[in-house]
Amino acid sequence: MGKEDLGTDRKRERYESIIKAAGELFTRKGFHETKMEEIAELAGIGKGTVYEYFRSKKELFFDVIKYCTSNFLDDFKSAAAKGKGYRERLDNALSVLVRYFRESSSFFKLMIKDHRHIDEKLYEWLVDVKRTTAKIVQDILEEGMKAGELKPVTPVIPALMLLESCHLVLFSELFPEDGYDPESIKMTVIDIVLNGIRVTSSPE
Amino acid sequence: MGKEDLGTDRKRERYESIIKAAGELFTRKGFHETKMEEIAELAGIGKGTVYEYFRSKKELFFDVIKYCTSNFLDDFKSAAAKGKGYRERLDNALSVLVRYFRESSSFFKLMIKDHRHIDEKLYEWLVDVKRTTAKIVQDILEEGMKAGELKPVTPVIPALMLLESCHLVLFSELFPEDGYDPESIKMTVIDIVLNGIRVTSSPE
Amino acid sequence: MGKEDLGTDRKRERYESIIKAAGELFTRKGFHETKMEEIAELAGIGKGTVYEYFRSKKELFFDVIKYCTSNFLDDFKSAAAKGKGYRERLDNALSVLVRYFRESSSFFKLMIKDHRHIDEKLYEWLVDVKRTTAKIVQDILEEGMKAGELKPVTPVIPALMLLESCHLVLFSELFPEDGYDPESIKMTVIDIVLNGIRVTSSPE
Amino acid sequence: MGKEDLGTDRKRERYESIIKAAGELFTRKGFHETKMEEIAELAGIGKGTVYEYFRSKKELFFDVIKYCTSNFLDDFKSAAAKGKGYRERLDNALSVLVRYFRESSSFFKLMIKDHRHIDEKLYEWLVDVKRTTAKIVQDILEEGMKAGELKPVTPVIPALMLLESCHLVLFSELFPEDGYDPESIKMTVIDIVLNGIRVTSSPE
DNA sequence: GATGAATGAGGTTTCATTCAT
DNA sequence: CATGAATGAAACCTCATTCAT
Incomplete structure (x- = not known):
């Protein structure tokens, strides 16, 4: 043994x-x-x-991407499943995303580049990761729609907007010194998007 | 002569x-x-x-980026200046952005990669382009705030959200076959963000 | 020009x-x-x-072989066509072979190695060269048969024997100091083989 | 023990x-x-x-060659000693040679390559093997000469011719489908060479 | 004694850059 | 000026050999 x-x-x-x-x-x-x-x-x-x-540098690169994105997807899924309401679940999930973006020990930034020219399969893997991530956010949004809190729009655009907007936490250079706080940026992003598709209190 | x-x-x-x-x-x-x-x-x-x-491949690369982003900035500024209300100006500006993203003859996709490892100066140039672009959108949003139509929030986050969300037009793989129309994606993005920070006519 | x-x-x-x-x-x-x-x-x-x-080391190797064997085949064919009787033609042809074997500037020794493990196509090329060379010698022998001077046996074996036996000129170590003379070795080889298949003067 | x-x-x-x-x-x-x-x-x-x-790959290679050629020489010598006349002994010896050439379990093909560039000593060893083998055949031929059946020529050339010609059994590609039979090839080779140096009963 | 994980010297190949024409 | 043949630094990768277990 x-x-x-x-x-x-x-x-x-x-x-x-x-x-x-x-x-x-x-x-x-x-x-x-x-x-x-x-x-x-x-x-x-x-x-x-x-x-x-x-076997080769390419394979190592591929495996690095797989390793990191697999870890990420696991965490992302868990977070998206924990919490009471859809809002809390969305919050948890995006917290994971933001954390992965920021932790230097994570290699997540690699994901946002276009590696199609390095390897077609790698590209497809990353599209898949994106698709899976987006689907999770869409499901959360649809929950809010069913609950009658969000307008019943196609959820794909707001879902992707949320994901893309989380990149903001990487742009510290663009924020005024005192306006940069990743967690509150994330909250603001969620607020704006949810607010943007919230059911308005019945115009009379 | x-x-x-x-x-x-x-x-x-x-x-x-x-x-x-x-x-x-x-x-x-x-x-x-x-x-x-x-x-x-x-x-x-x-x-x-x-x-x-x-002088070198790096310099050529740098010059390509400069050339393209300069053209872009010119077009973006013009578009952002044309139009009557802030909504129309925002619409015009983002149309330019979306066009640059999509036109294969434009080389704009380069901008969304992280080129810091190729050249530090290039990286700074691109941060500058981003800053300038963001500033233009922020100014437009502030116009809407002054007009009392948008909530007087810090405009940097919604501005960057708008810019980042325009990347969606590059993700055709993630949309259902019949749901992919760059122009309407752009409109939806604008709607959601503006709606998200619109002054609610707070029914009393 | x-x-x-x-x-x-x-x-x-x-x-x-x-x-x-x-x-x-x-x-x-x-x-x-x-x-x-x-x-x-x-x-x-x-x-x-x-x-x-x-393009690569392998291609260079292949091209070296092609270059040398092409030159050889040209010379061999010409020599095999010149001369009056079949005996003279055989003599001329094998002189070329012996010369190629011995000239250090020629790379002909390469031919006698087995390069199958380096490249299958190369191997086939060399088999082809051997086949062509053997065919030429066979034709010469058949001429002698038609003339009634040689027994009408299958010419492939004596032809190959002649070709293989010319390798002897490379084995100077095996000959006594004063017995090594490539040209006379060649003549002896031809004599023995032709004698071996000569029509014996009709036993009565 | x-x-x-x-x-x-x-x-x-x-x-x-x-x-x-x-x-x-x-x-x-x-x-x-x-x-x-x-x-x-x-x-x-x-x-x-x-x-x-x-100790090393080279040494292993060397030892493989030694091992195989030693076995071969033993077999070859035994075969060359068995049999009544010189013709039968020659036949037996070359049968061993042909068998070694053809049996894939034997490693004899290695012998026909030029390994001088791998190791000078290895090269000398192989020359020695060739010399010994040739000597055995020469002795058999000289026996035939003493018996008055073969012409009293220098036996080194016909001996080497016999040995080299046995390579033919490795060239199955060069024979017509139905003309390839190693044993009969060997016999034909022996016939031709012996015939080539046979004492002609000189009809007077 | 047997093992196989670890090593790094040494090989092939690529490609940005130079410079004679 | 424009060119493209020539170059060699530098990268990837292999595999004979070593040595701790």
């Missing part, structure tokens, strides 16, 4: 350390600017060892 | 043809995937000639 | 100098032991230049 | 299984195309274990 598990743990550990080093560098410098040797160095291992775990 | 002007015109023409070829390719394939030779070929000139006009 | 031809000549010249350098080294050290950089160095050019003329 | 012998037997067994796996792969794919890991896998042992038995 002991030894074999140790071996497996060791491998898992190495695997993750490479994924993390690679994610860190890919995030900071992009695919082409990041050299395999740098990744190895940051992971504290030899150049050749990276190839024991990943 | 004649000859010199001809020479100058010739140069200007060449310069633009390179910028356009480069923009086309950079847009489609990204910085690293685009080879100098391809650019020369598409521009219909020799590989060495590109270097008569641009 | 002048300039363009010069350009073409220049390219042809370079092409041949690379082929020759590569042939020299491939012959001496084999495919894997020969480095692209060595080839470039021996050809007196830069490493990258080789790739302007040949 | 028991344990030590067992250990020794175990070692011997391992040694041979590596030699055989290596021979199989070297024969099929050549020296460079064969990876140490493949050899270990085919031998059913770990990669590191190969190095317990052979």
